[in-house]
Amino acid sequence: MVVPEDLNSMSEQEKIELLGMLAESEEGYSVGGEFYRRLLHDPSPEVRKLAVQAFWDFPEAQYIDPLIEVAEHDQDIEVRARALSILGIFIYEGAIAEELPEAAFLRVRRFLLDTARDASRPLLLRRMAIEALSFDPADDVAELIEWAYNHEDPEVNLSAIFAMGRSQSGRWSEYIVKELHSEDRQRLLEAITAAAEGYVREATPRLRTLALARDKEVRLAAIWALAHAGGPGALEVLEMCAESKDEEVREAAEEALAEYASLRESEGDDTAQDEAGEE
Secondary structure, three states, X not given: OOOOXXXXXXOHHHXXXXXXXXXXXXXXXXXXXXXXXXXXXXXXXXXXXXXXXXXXXXXXXXXXXXXXXXXXXXXXXXXHHHHHHHOHXXXXXXXXXXXXXXXXXXXXXXXXXXXXXXXXXXXXHHHHHHHHHOOOOOHHHHHHHXXXXXOOOHHHHHXXXXXXXXXXXXXXXXXXXXXXXXXXXXXXXXXXXXXHHOOOHHHHHHHHHHOOOOOHHHHHHHHHHXXXXXOOOHHHHHHHHOOOOOHHHHXXXXXXXXXXXXXXXXXXXXXXXXXXXXX
């Protein structure tokens, strides 16, 4: 794929199509972060959002200030929200992977904490800041997740559930399992995702039921979550779903079985046998 040097000669639609193709190909990384940096001040909000999104693959310290600038001052709130969300990769690199210099990590962390705590900011921005912070297991981040979970706005609640899963902390397992029984479909789907992201083993009994739900989206999500949660009976349900007459369910179960096997192998244990023994 040939990337034009003169981006100013391209129309908005051409830029959007180019960024879309780059996002779906290996070329997206090879063009380098500086290419996307050139588009952070493009006249089109949609182009800016797509450019910001690309920085998930470039968690390098020199891009922190440009992204914070967008998160603080872009005229479009959706672009600002996207920048806040993408800053989460720097939290991951600093708190989990420990690949980011401490000073850079703390700069991002302070900015996100300030944004999340600022009551004068739009809730969308505070939500995205909390989601971005959720890789960090620290107590001050947990307090923000708790605040979001108890907030009166249901969209803020959804961000809290998302953050609980991303944090992969056992402190949230009870909350996630509770939400798996929610009658609100959005909360339920978010909880299923959280159970998968958080490898919540306690969620397995409920996920086994949801993997057989009539709601196709719920069922597919629960099938994938079972691969991550593991636990007693997970393998058997996945194998049963892999025999489904529904092609979409069958394919999802086959992918989940491959993921299940890969995860158990990477854990270096004999989980399937352990789970059979627990029943």
